[in-house]
Amino acid sequence: MAADVQKKKGWEVQNGSLAPLDSLQLERSESPTPSMMQGSEPGAGQEGTMFVHTRSYEDLTTDEGPVSMGLKKGDGDQIESDMEQISKDFSELSTKLTGIPMDMEEELRENDSDQQEKPRRDSVLSSGKNDEDVTTDSWRRHKKQVFVLSEAGKPVYSRYGSEEALSSTMGVMMALVSFLEAEKNAIKSIHADGYKVVFMRRSPLVLVAVARTRQSEQEIAQELLYIYYQILSLLTWTQLNHIFQQKQNYDLRRLLAGSERITDNLLDLMAQDPSFLMGAVRCLPLAASVRDAVNASLQQAKAKNLVFSILISKNQLVALLRKKDQFLHPVDLHLLFNLISSSTSFREGEAWTPICLPKFNASGFFHAHISYLAQETDLCLLLVSTNREDFFTVSECKQKFLDRMRRRGSYQTLQEALRTPFYSVSQVGIPELRHFIYKSKSSRLFTRLCLPSPKIEAPYVTKEEKERLLGLYQYLHSRTHNSSRSLKTIYYTGTNENLLAWVTGAFELYMCYSPLGTKASAVSSISKLMKWIRREEDRLFILTSLTY
Amino acid sequence: MSGQRVDVKVVMLGKEFVGKTSLVERYVHHRFLLGPYQNTIGAAFVAKAINVEGRVVTLGIWDTAGSERYEAMSRIYYRGAKAAIVCYDITDSSSFQRVKFWVKELQSCEQHCRIYLCGTKLDLLENDRSKRQLDFHDVRDYAEEIKGRHYETSSKTGQNVDELFQKVAEDYVHFTPFQVMTEENGVDLSQKKETYFSCCHH
Ligand SMILES: Nc1nc2c(ncn2[C@@H]2O[C@H](COP(=O)(O)OP(=O)(O)OP(=O)(O)O)[C@@H](O)[C@H]2O)c(=O)[nH]1
Ligand SMILES: [Mg+2]
Numbered sequence: 001m002a003a004d005v006q007k008k009k010g011w012e013v014q015n016g017s018l019a020p021l022d023s024l025q026l027e028r029s030e031s032p033t034p035s036m037m038q039g040s041e042p043g044a045g046q047e048g049t050m051f052v053h054t055r056s057y058e059d060l061t062t063d064e065g066p067v068s069m070g071l072k073k074g075d076g077d078q079i080e081s082d083m084e085q086i087s088k089d090f091s092e093l094s095t096k097l098t099g100i101p102m103d104m105e106e107e108l109r110e111n112d113s114d115q116q117e118k119p120r121r122d123s124v125l126s127s128g129k130n131d132e133d134v135t136t137d138s139w140r141r142h143k144k145q146v147f148v149l150s151e152a153g154k155p156v157y158s159r160y161g162s163e164e165a166l167s168s169t170m171g172v173m174m175a176l177v178s179f180l181e182a183e184k185n186a187i188k189s190i191h192a193d194g195y196k197v198v199f200m201r202r203s204p205l206v207l208v209a210v211a212r213t214r215q216s217e218q219e220i221a222q223e224l225l226y227i228y229y230q231i232l233s234l235l236t237w238t239q240l241n242h243i244f245q246q247k248q249n250y251d252l253r254r255l256l257a258g259s260e261r262i263t264d265n266l267l268d269l270m271a272q273d274p275s276f277l278m279g280a281v282r283c284l285p286l287a288a289s290v291r292d293a294v295n296a297s298l299q300q301a302k303a304k305n306l307v308f309s310i311l312i313s314k315n316q317l318v319a320l321l322r323k324k325d326q327f328l329h330p331v332d333l334h335l336l337f338n339l340i341s342s343s344t345s346f347r348e349g350e351a352w353t354p355i356c357l358p359k360f361n362a363s364g365f366f367h368a369h370i371s372y373l374a375q376e377t378d379l380c381l382l383l384v385s386t387n388r389e390d391f392f393t394v395s396e397c398k399q400k401f402l403d404r405m406r407r408r409g410s411y412q413t414l415q416e417a418l419r420t421p422f423y424s425v426s427q428v429g430i431p432e433l434r435h436f437i438y439k440s441k442s443s444r445l446f447t448r449l450c451l452p453s454p455k456i457e458a459p460y461v462t463k464e465e466k467e468r469l470l471g472l473y474q475y476l477h478s479r480t481h482n483s484s485r486s487l488k489t490i491y492y493t494g495t496n497e498n499l500l501a502w503v504t505g506a507f508e509l510y511m512c513y514s515p516l517g518t519k520a521s522a523v524s525s526i527s528k529l530m531k532w533i534r535r536e537e538d539r540l541f542i543l544t545s546l547t548y
Numbered sequence: 549m550s551g552q553r554v555d556v557k558v559v560m561l562g563k564e565f566v567g568k569t570s571l572v573e574r575y576v577h578h579r580f581l582l583g584p585y586q587n588t589i590g591a592a593f594v595a596k597a598i599n600v601e602g603r604v605v606t607l608g609i610w611d612t613a614g615s616e617r618y619e620a621m622s623r624i625y626y627r628g629a630k631a632a633i634v635c636y637d638i639t640d641s642s643s644f645q646r647v648k649f650w651v652k653e654l655q656s657c658e659q660h661c662r663i664y665l666c667g668t669k670l671d672l673l674e675n676d677r678s679k680r681q682l683d684f685h686d687v688r689d690y691a692e693e694i695k696g697r698h699y700e701t702s703s704k705t706g707q708n709v710d711e712l713f714q715k716v717a718e719d720y721v722h723f724t725p726f727q728v729m730t731e732e733n734g735v736d737l738s739q740k741k742e743t744y745f746s747c748c749h750h
Contacts, residue, residue, distance in 0.1 A: 234617060258564055258587035258615045345586045348573065349611065353590020354621050365621075368590075388624050391593065 041506035042534040043440030043447070043541040050320055050545035051281070051330050051444045144220075145210040146227060146267060151203060152249040156256065157227075157263055189217040200224045204244035205231070214471065216478040219277070223270050226331070229358045230266050233335050234259055237362035265342035266335075272466040273315060275337070277477055278508070280439050280446040281330050284316035288538040290417050293410035294319045295546050301401035302548040303394060305387040307366065309401075309548075313378045313418060315341055317445075317542065324547045329359035330444050336368075340380055346370050350398070352391045355384075369394040373402060377415065428532050430525045432517035434459055434497065437473065438533055439508040440541065446508075447533070447540040460512075473510050476501035480508075491519050498522065554595060554608030556720045558713075559626040559661075562635030563646040564614030567668035570703035571635065572611045575713050580704050588613040591625045598717045605717045614646070626654065629661045630724075631716045638667040638700060641681035651694055662719055663696035666712060671702040 038044070148157040189198040198220040200207045207224040215223075232240065235255060243250050270276045286294075298309045298321045307326055311318040315337045322328060335357070340346060354365035367390060369383040381401065383394045405411035428449070439446035450460050460469045472494070480488040480503040492499040498513045500522050511529065513522050533540060560568040569588050574580055576596050591612040597604050610625045612618065626632060634650045636643040647665060654661050665687060672679050684700065691698035697715065701708040 255615075255617045257617070258613070259617070261587070339589070343586050343589060345569065345588050345592065348569065349576075349592040349594035349609075351590055351592050353613075354618070355590075388621070395593070 036506045038506040039442045042537045044442045046543045147208045156252045232358040236356040262342045266338045280444045284318045297404040301397040305385045308384040310382040331359045332357040432514045435512040437510040557629045558631045559610045559629040561650045563643045566635045566637040574703040574709045600717045633664045635666045639679045665698045667700040671704045
């Protein structure tokens, strides 16, 4: 994903600012063109940006990057034979992990064909062939086990099963990890028995994923990186390193006690919510006038030490205010989303908690005031302060915000806007369209729509369906991001739905259609959808980035 | 919070899972939440006005997280507290170690903070007395030793919960010179935080 981003000229940092050039503002074209410049696409910010404009996962690319170590049988090379041994260990491990000896024949075959470079058929215009349906029977079993351990081999976190029960597994892990010895920030992966095993070393921790998903190593590594940042957000990088400098075999579970739920939630969320895959933040669709009112009220409720005021609803951004010259990173915002969705404890009173935003500054804590606006609402306000003694000042800001919203009737309007779904099929006017994701690259915001269809009952609503759909998007995403071409389109035909992906330098569009729709009609509906998005962009996106 | 005054800062301390949040939930919202245990993150603040001998006293309750992760930060939550409710689970003897830790910490850093030891989950003994791991009299003796008070409560049934917080408020009224209670001298939260915490800077 980084590769094509780097190629785009519009991405280049100028004067340390990535605000779109003024000249681009003039041509916010109605319909999409492949050559649309970043900053002029629908959803692009109009007055500067809201988020830090770095590539989300620079960590993955500035280092040596993922090194894939596929196994080749019969290769006499020393490393290869070592790897074979590890692979054998791993097949044992795999059965231990799931408790279900699996017939991996089919997965393996699919994976193999996946790895061989297929003739390129990802063009809407030139390809008639379809990709195989990635839906398999094993979909519902544990698709991804994740471990975190210290460099001394002590368990820190395990997604499934208690760390004790897995202690033998940890031994195998350590043997594997010794491969990473030399490099402090290495990412390595092994393909064995239909599994992808991805190792990431972020000293003093080692993170391991054993995945049966169709994700690429990079995508799995990104998720591990999120887990790493999640841990940093609780401890800070400084504290983490300090602890292990003092005592190499420290049992970190003591300090992380009670946080397993947060990490579990993050892994679940990443399997369902496209925000992480997109590396972007989902906006809550809202009439511009309502959003303006919220912003104005937030702006008025400021305090000296406040850095960010963030209003969210169910992992969607409603409004964000920031201190001048301070930018939030989408990854940090995702971590905040996760924190809030992982616990109901924020519904009790006003929370005041130390929190590290690792992408902003991994060495220190902010203090966050977290509270729901009312008992029966999903609207949650986060006020991030630099001063830990600031509770009452910040608490008063919240009250000021709420008072003003109420006085002006904005609170009521906002609540109503939340209740009435904004999108409807007829509005978009593409009957076969079931679901789509549109991401503006320059603003790092995306919108997602799930269209209720009269024919099928609640598509993509259950956890399983959400995960399955995200799996399909993931698949398209990795296909569009692992090639060096800058304009990429894929048309995919499955049993349950057809999908279309279009990735340009300025935006990404993923559309999911009824399986009855034809490719021709799908392609022809793109411009209709893009026009609609352009027309509605001030509702779908937050176009202006505000400061206090 | 605007316009609202806090008379007594109360801090809930104790090992994770002992039931601090449940105690506050019972007292403030008169309910006991079933469902999976949700550990507190950082700390939660809630204010509650209470009537003591015809006077309204506002308790500002800080429900802290028991996790060791926040231990280094705990000072910001208990600093200036007039009362600390230090909880332990009467069915878990290991939870009393943290009680001793907190008592020591309070004795050395917050001399003016009154200590209330609170044994939680009393209802668990109803059907099975053998579940008790902490003797009532042992703890009572310890409480006397440290000049603190001692309660055993159940957040599930509500037993002794109101009594505990009522006592906290009464002690405040009885042992605090009257002038602090007047309008002029109450802590005004719209003032700068330095003022609020000034009494306990070290
Ligand atoms: N039967 C019974 N269970 C209780 C009682 N009080 C708390 N519990 C249970 O004990 C568990 C922990 O309660 P919490 O109130 O969340 O514990 P806490 O001390 O706030 O924990 P941390 O926030 O992690 O420090 C929950 O499952 C509660 O349901 C009680 O009085 N009786
Ligand atoms: Mg709690």
